[in-house]
Amino acid sequence: MKKQAGFTLVELVVVIAVLGILAATALPRFVNVQANARVAAGNGLAASLRSAANLARASWVANGSDAGVLQVMMDGQPVAVNATGYPTASVAGIIAALQTLDAQFGVPTHAGGVSTFQVGTFAQCTITYTEATGVVNTGNLQAARCG
Numbered sequence: 001m002k003k004q005a006g007f008t009l010v011e012l013v014v015v016i017a018v019l020g021i022l023a024a025t026a027l028p029r030f031v032n033v034q035a036n037a038r039v040a041a042g043n044g045l046a047a048s049l050r051s052a053a054n055l056a057r058a059s060w061v062a063n064g065s066d067a068g069v070l071q072v073m074m075d076g077q078p079v080a081v082n083a084t085g086y087p088t089a090s091v092a093g094i095i096a097a098l099q100t101l102d103a104q105f106g107v108p109t110h111a112g113g114v115s116t117f118q119v120g121t122f123a124q125c126t127i128t129y130t131e132a133t134g135v136v137n138t139g140n141l142q143a144a145r146c147g
Contacts, residue, residue: 032147034147035144035146035147038119038120038122038125038146038147039119039125039141039142039146041102041104041119042117042119042125042127042138042141042146043138043141045102045105045117045119045127046127046136046138046141048098049094049098049117049127049129049136050134050136052087052094052097052098052099053086053087053094053097053129053134053136054134055074055097056072056074056079056081056085056086056087056097057081057084057085057086057087057134059072059073059074059079060072060081060085061085065085067083067084069081070082070083072085074096074097074099075099077096077099078092078096079092079093079096079097080092080093080096081093082131082132084132086131086132086133086134087131087134088113088131089110089111089112089113089114089115089129089130089131090110090115091110093131094115094129094131095108095115104119104120105117105118105119106118113130113131113132114128114129114130114131115128115129115131116128117129119141119146120146122145122146122147124140124145124146125140125141125145125146126140126141127140127141
């Protein structure tokens with residue numbers, strides 16, 4: 001009897017076909033996982049924004065709730081606040097209250113008392129912070145939009 005020293009052509013074709021089928025079924029799931037990860041990262045940022053805004057306002061209230069005081073100290077850093085104690089929608093306000101911002105969120109835009117944060121490179125996948133009320137909105141944060 002002759003000893004077999006490798007794969008036959010039929011075996012190789014079957015293995016390639018099985019790998020192709022597995023790749024075709026696994027790839028869409030992998031893409032969906034990436035979109036879900038972006039949504040989770042955005043939800044994490046939204047929670048951080050809410051916490052930072054509430055901590056700044058709590059500090060403002062603890063210091064006497066004076067509408068004339070437009071700055072509070074958080075971890076030794078000044079944070080600009082409005083007349084109701086919420087951080088302003090600016091680098092000196094909500095960004096200073098956050099202390100650090102992950103690079104995946106890029107540079108937020110600040111206009112009309114609203115800061116807009118973009119998740120990754122997806123312009124339709126955003127989180128907004130409104131300085132007048134301290135409200136964080138994740139309305140655009142969905143896997144369908146972030147993937």
